Amino acid sequence: MNEQDFAAKVADHLDDGTQALPPEVLRRLQAARQQALAHMPARRGAGARRGNPFQSHWRLTVPAFAMVALAVGYVVFTLTGDSVEQAVHELEAEMLQHELPPHAFHDEGFQEWLKRNSKP
Amino acid sequence: MAEAKFQALMRRLVLPAALLLGVAAAWAEAYDWTALSAAQQSMLAPWQREWASFPPERRRLLANLAARHPADAPQYGQLKAEIAYYAALLEHERARLLARYKDFKNLPPDKQQEIMRQWLQYDSLPAEEKEAWRRLAQQRK
Numbered sequence: 001m002n003e004q005d006f007a008a009k010v011a012d013h014l015d016d017g018t019q020a021l022p023p024e025v026l027r028r029l030q031a032a033r034q035q036a037l038a039h040m041p042a043r044r045g046a047g048a049r050r051g052n053p054f055q056s057h058w059r060l061t062v063p064a065f066a067m068v069a070l071a072v073g074y075v076v077f078t079l080t081g082d083s084v085e086q087a088v089h090e091l092e093a094e095m096l097q098h099e100l101p102p103h104a105f106h107d108e109g110f111q112e113w114l115k116r117n118s119k120p
Numbered sequence: 121m122a123e124a125k126f127q128a129l130m131r132r133l134v135l136p137a138a139l140l141l142g143v144a145a146a147w148a149e150a151y152d153w154t155a156l157s158a159a160q161q162s163m164l165a166p167w168q169r170e171w172a173s174f175p176p177e178r179r180r181l182l183a184n185l186a187a188r189h190p191a192d193a194p195q196y197g198q199l200k201a202e203i204a205y206y207a208a209l210l211e212h213e214r215a216r217l218l219a220r221y222k223d224f225k226n227l228p229p230d231k232q233q234e235i236m237r238q239w240l241q242y243d244s245l246p247a248e249e250k251e252a253w254r255r256l257a258q259q260r261k
Binding site for chain 1: 133138140175177178181182184185188198199202203205206209213214216217218220221222224225235236238239242243250251252253254256257258260
């Protein structure tokens with residue numbers, strides 16, 4: 001028996017029970033039901049403001065804020081990266097297109113030559 | 121009332137954020153190896169295997185450097201050889217090279233010119249003589 005079958009059986013049983021009630025009791029139950037229904041919209045609104053935040057717009061806005069924060073973080077990281085690392089990459093690209101070739105800065109013999117030739 | 125304002129604010133935030141995300145993703149993809157021209161790929165070939173692991177900014181700078189030197193440009197071959205030389209260096213060798221370049225850049229222009237003149241002289245030496253200078257540098261260490 002699934003949940004729906006069980007609920008239908010409970011409802012049938014309750015309906016059978018109400019037929020056995022005296023008319024005065026039925027009338028009072030009907031009046032109480034009407035009164036309860038009349039208060040429902042107001043209670044629902046108040047409950048939403050006081051109760052579980054996930055019953056309200058927070059259910060949508062919390063993930064939305066998280067998505068926005070992630071997007072901004074990703075964009076900032078992608079577009080800027082680490083500034084020290086970026087400076088090294090800029091230096092590398094600049095060095096590669098300089099008139100002096102990379103091996104001029106790597107050749108230890110040239111460094112020695114420079115030291116010798118810069119002496120007075 | 122407050123809820124409506126909040127939802128309107130969210131609508132205004134979510135769309136730009138999604139657009140930014142798209143732009144960033146497209147920007148990162150723009151320097152994908154397969155998006156480079158044949159001439160760029162040929163020049164940057166020493167880095168092909170590790171290209172995807174480079175930060176987007178490094179890919180952008182290197183791809184633009186290669187793009188500024190098309191295959192028919194006079195310096196194409198020279199730059200390609202220099203990239204091959206530089207890419208073959210070990211990490212610490214590249215770091216030392218860049219540190220020396222940074223020092224060079226900070227020199228006054230006349231001193232930079234002097235070093236460039238010295239390089240031309242040194243580079244024109246016979247290979248054996250350059251090797252002798254390297255041995256001398258080795259002995260000093």
